Amino acid sequence: RSIHPLKHLLLIDWLFDDLRSFLKAYDAEVARLVQRVASTPSRKPDEQVSLSNAAAPTKNTPRPKRLKGQLKEVLLSKLGKGIPKQKLCKELEISVSAINRLLRANPVTNALAIEARNSRELAEHRAQWQYLHNLHPELGVQALRNTIPSIYAWLYRNDKAWLMAKEQTFVKPAKVEKHPIDWEARDSRLLSMIRTAYEAITGLQRGPVTTTELYARVPMLSSCLENRNRYPASRAFLSTVLRRSKSKVLHDHVQCGKASGFR
Known part of the structure; x- marks a missing residue:
């Protein structure tokens, strides 16, 4: 009774071919047990009393201690x-x-x-x-x-x-004083880096300078420009050189068109 039914099913599947074979063997076992019980002579009353006394606990069996x-x-x-x-x-x-x-x-x-x-x-x-x-x-x-x-x-x-x-008795952790950020100095350093990159690009090519080229030479430029309220000088210079590059491209296209029309 303490074994899970699924374990019984696994054993049945392992020992017998199918459910019909198991039921046939089960019925045969039950019939054998019934026949054996029927053939066993009934015990006399004296024997039953002796068996019940044998099943009862003896005087030497330890019992829970009574607290008194x-x-x-x-x-x-x-x-x-x-x-x-x-x-x-x-x-x-x-x-x-x-x-x-x-x-x-x-x-x-x-x-x-x-x-x-x-x-x-x-x-x-x-x-x-x-x-x-x-x-x-x-x-x-x-x-x-x-x-x-x-x-x-x-x-x-x-x-x-x-x-x-x-x-309240614990030592308070020392407060780290936050020094104010010198945004003007940061703007000046970024502007110097942008100018250096711009001059290097214009020295290698005659075409216009693109934003992608500047970002490639100044990797921190993209993250700096995310702060829209900072780096005014760098933004102004960047806007000027990019506008100048666009104007140069437009001028070159116009000149090329005029030359083609003349020919």
């Missing part, structure tokens, strides 16, 4: 102080189920045990967090939290007020 008297009082006292159940089981040689039954029968002690356990866990987590803080006093809250996230998460859920108060 001094053992019960000692156990209730220790549970009320928050001593862990596992430790008491090993010390007094009793089972956890016996302790649970005793706590259910004594709700006041159960409440004291829960309160003591919570207080112990609270003290342990506080001590661990304080130990980490003393071990790494130079770290801020975020850095210390990343060291052992589980401690911070537990305190945040169960003791948030204490945790927030402790955070």
